[in-house]
Amino acid sequence: MTLASIRGLAAHYDTGEGRHHALDGVGLDVEPGQITGIVGESGCGKSTLASVLSLNPKPSLRVDAGAMTVAGTAIDLTAIESHRSLRGGTVALLPQGALNALNPTRRVGSVAHDILAVGDKRIKRAESEARTAARLAELDLPSRVLRAYPHQLSGGMRQRTVAALATLRDPRLLVADEPSSALDVSSQRLLMGLLRRLVSEGLVDAIVLITHDVALLSELADRIAVMYAGRVVEQAPARTLVDRPRHPYSRALLASVLAPEPGTRGRRLAGIPGSPPDLRLRIPGCPFEPRCADAVERCRTERPPRSRSEGAASDCWLHAPAKEAADVR
Ligand SMILES: Nc1ncnc2c1ncn2[C@@H]1O[C@H](COP(=O)(O)OP(=O)(O)OP(=O)(O)O)[C@@H](O)[C@H]1O
Numbered sequence: 001m002t003l004a005s006i007r008g009l010a011a012h013y014d015t016g017e018g019r020h021h022a023l024d025g026v027g028l029d030v031e032p033g034q035i036t037g038i039v040g041e042s043g044c045g046k047s048t049l050a051s052v053l054s055l056n057p058k059p060s061l062r063v064d065a066g067a068m069t070v071a072g073t074a075i076d077l078t079a080i081e082s083h084r085s086l087r088g089g090t091v092a093l094l095p096q097g098a099l100n101a102l103n104p105t106r107r108v109g110s111v112a113h114d115i116l117a118v119g120d121k122r123i124k125r126a127e128s129e130a131r132t133a134a135r136l137a138e139l140d141l142p143s144r145v146l147r148a149y150p151h152q153l154s155g156g157m158r159q160r161t162v163a164a165l166a167t168l169r170d171p172r173l174l175v176a177d178e179p180s181s182a183l184d185v186s187s188q189r190l191l192m193g194l195l196r197r198l199v200s201e202g203l204v205d206a207i208v209l210i211t212h213d214v215a216l217l218s219e220l221a222d223r224i225a226v227m228y229a230g231r232v233v234e235q236a237p238a239r240t241l242v243d244r245p246r247h248p249y250s251r252a253l254l255a256s257v258l259a260p261e262p263g264t265r266g267r268r269l270a271g272i273p274g275s276p277p278d279l280r281l282r283i284p285g286c287p288f289e290p291r292c293a294d295a296v297e298r299c300r301t302e303r304p305p306r307s308r309s310e311g312a313a314s315d316c317w318l319h320a321p322a323k324e325a326a327d328v329r
Helices: 044-055 081-088 108-119 124-138 142-149 153-168 187-201 216-221 240-243 250-253 297-301
Strands: 004-015 019-032 033-037 061-070 072-075 091-094 174-177 206-212 223-228 231-237 259-260 268-270 306-307 314-315
Touching: 004 044, 019 033, 019 044, 019 061, 033 044, 033 187, 033 216, 044 061, 044 091, 044 174, 044 206, 072 081, 108 124, 108 142, 108 153, 124 142, 124 153, 142 297, 153 187, 174 268, 187 206, 187 216, 206 216, 206 306, 216 240, 223 240, 223 250, 231 240, 231 250
Parallel strands: 019 231, 033 206, 033 223, 091 174, 174 206
Antiparallel strands: 004 019, 004 061, 061 072, 223 231, 231 314, 259 268, 306 314
8 A cells, every 4th residue: 555645735935035836736656665766956846845745844834735645644734733743653754964963962862762752651761772772783883872972973873873763663654855965975875775774674664765866766766756846747666767767857857967056955957958947936837848848839838647657657748648639749
């Protein structure tokens, strides 16, 4: 059974400069036993989607429409806070930046005790230490980490410690939002191996991994969802997506490099002209149309339907079933 499912999710932030439609009708299925990767350029809505999926949205986010279920529970998207009891135990977030995620003034064991006490108020210190030490050991960390402050750990150890804490209550779904972006290459490898192990050893049922790194996802993910301008424009088994991307944006993404954007942790697509649309504007058709070499008139005016083939789905008029696309071809 699908572990988490999202349908037609639309959400916005109101700012002094106008309303940003960060998510515009997103659909996503997360299957148990799998790592689902979400990839896309800076500002396409990845973190916003991760925040909703992990039941941890920014207070300023407003959901306009959509439906979501997680581990059999229907989530009230207008009152996500009301589901906070599912955080940690059912859904957990592995955040970016291990250093910021750990409290510098507290020992790891003491933080771990508080996390476990959320699920079991009467848990004894000895038991929480034993359970935490076991989870640390599964991530190749010695039990002395229990008594360490964050600054006493190396960067890679800190990130694994954060992963241990995030999974301490054996969440069914782990949402990892760019967890490796601040790490050196060898710590990145360790962390990615760890994510794979968490799923293969059943410590979590499924992982959603947000990244701008398509190469990494092609090695690690079972499925990949490609986001553009607040929408998931294509999702497919990882191999299928890498070998035979269908959506013109996915093809451009795979053919190009995502170049660092100065002053942010984001990435923008280099190598194809133009830039993503301003999310304050409502886009009636396909948001990639202005940059798409294959676009036709209808792409500008009508939202492309979802077409499916070989376990893959893409939203593009060029792949629409013959009846719907009759006047395109
Ligand atoms: N707190 C906020 N207030 C207002 N607008 C926001 C807020 N957070 C995000 N946004 C806007 O929502 C859109 C989606 O942002 P989001 O952070 O989800 O994208 P992203 O794909 O995760 O980007 P990045 O890869 O740079 O982290 C962007 O246009 C962004 O400017």
